[in-house]
Amino acid sequence: MSTQVDAEVVRALEAILLVATEPVPVDLLAQILEKPTKVVEQLCSSLAAAYEEAGHGFQLVQIAGGYRYQTHPEMAPYVERFILDGQKSRLSGAALETLAIVAYKQPISRSQIASIRGVDPDGVLRTLQSRGYIDQVGRDPGPGQAVMWGTTPAFLEKLGINSVNDLPAIVDFVPGADVVEALEQGLRAPKASDIEAPAPPEA
């Protein structure tokens, strides 16, 4: 195999490993790159050695049956300082809603969540997964084999419950007073006071 081709495969390896949220098995990499497993294994291990040699602040390591990027152990003090200083410490409203949907409807696919929330949930799912609150619990047996999500034991523990059945039951939904009012409001013709003068046109 030519070096030219190898270089392209290495770039693809780097890209895939960069976005992976858990160790990627060599088999899977080989399949995506359409190269023999042995070749990919070889490329991964030379890449890891090259990073170490170049003295990067990150490493490519083989762990839990796959390869992943992680920070160099010597950089731990900086990483710790960053985590303590630079991380948000509250779940956003959107994230909590998504977590709630997963908790009540698990197992549930990304697209099912999207259709309930009306927005693309990818970013939020990643955050929730990286915090260990949800995880992939299987694949939809149907066409497309979508990844199915569910909550983790850590989630139950944080909430102080034994099982998702301990969450308050969902009864038939009755809209709250605020929702009813907002709906009504939406149907009402605007009051004169709500209407602004149109902006003067600019040429």
Add this chain to the structure above:
Amino acid sequence: MSTQVDAEVVRALEAILLVATEPVPVDLLAQILEKPTKVVEQLCSSLAAAYEEAGHGFQLVQIAGGYRYQTHPEMAPYVERFILDGQKSRLSGAALETLAIVAYKQPISRSQIASIRGVDPDGVLRTLQSRGYIDQVGRDPGPGQAVMWGTTPAFLEKLGINSVNDLPAIVDFVPGADVVEALEQGLRAPKASDIEAPAPPEA
């Protein structure tokens, strides 16, 4: 500053950016690394250039007010094969136009947007807000206290730019003389002398 020290700072930079889940502002990096912001800024930008030069499958980019690692655009086909569920959502023409108006005229009210686009913008505004690309940034101090809209960091990330100042100048988009003339022509009420026989009425 010695190269030795720089090398250590660069390693720390790499480690911090590797664990970050959103763009990290240079200020925050400088604070954690205990280096002047200017130095860190300089190191980040050389690091980004070095990656590009070395032909890695990832990039370091300045986006939405901070630095982040991302995959190289040329590797998109491989990455997309890996993240099966990772399709990014796209924006409709109406949404893009509205976003353009908000981006250049922020803060701007709903009715100001309506008067530029000539259509009711509520649905589009709701979509853009639920995607996180725009948000309410205040209220008009005038009568009616209309909600004012502005763009968010998520908008900058979506467009791959660092700040709204990086948007192309609006004057570059003001239609050229030919378009203005065509519009003028189209709307001109003819002088009697210009008029030949009227176009035959069409069915």
Add this chain to the structure above:
Amino acid sequence: MAVDVTTPVFEGPFDLLLHLILKEQVDIYEVHLANIVDAYLTEIERMQSLDLELATEFLLIAATLVELKARRLLPGREDVDLDEELALWEERDLLLARLLECTTFKDVGRVFAALADDADRCYARACGPDERFAELMPDLLEGVKPRHVHAAYLRATAPKPEPKVDLFHVGVIKANVSDALAELVDELPRVRRITFRRLTADLVDRLEIIVRFLALLELYKQGFIELEQGQKFGDIDIVWIADQTGVSVGAIAIDDYEG
């Protein structure tokens, strides 16, 4: 949510005018006035009881156009009232200014689309710190109780208050093939190649996705696009193959799928 995808063929009066004047390369007087008025009326109907201010504006623009056109059709009128004439020109200038602003932002929208398409090809690292740092990570669920999760679920699944009057026209989903076609002939020449999944990633309503699909079949039938599907249930690739970029919707005869 469904709102910005059920785009009418023309997004309002400015869009229609811009289209008529610029894309069709005709002057407004050669266009059937009836078509303009019809389009306006459709718009107004669509927005019924939604926004009086805007509806009024439509009427004003329509009236100006009618007036302008009427003058063209009545050559050599000598008895022109000067004040009326001036008022009309003022109206016309205002209209011109607004058309220019509208077309400016339409162009910016296209640039935004290109920027977003480029940016979409890059995927951010979002893995976060590995388990060695788990203990340091602030607990985002600190203070969150089961009842908060319950409340969040109710919030997420509650019918969204939509300040739209669609409730009155129960069950009418405003998606039709010609609207979808209009969007596609604008969009596909620009992106050239796209997967169906990506094309419809924006859509939530199943019906809208189906309508989009029917519109694609229509374009395929007429030779504007090529469709490829590598494997069963695989992504469908859509490739724009027509030469013309400025295909007008009106030029595409479509079967009527509606009703």
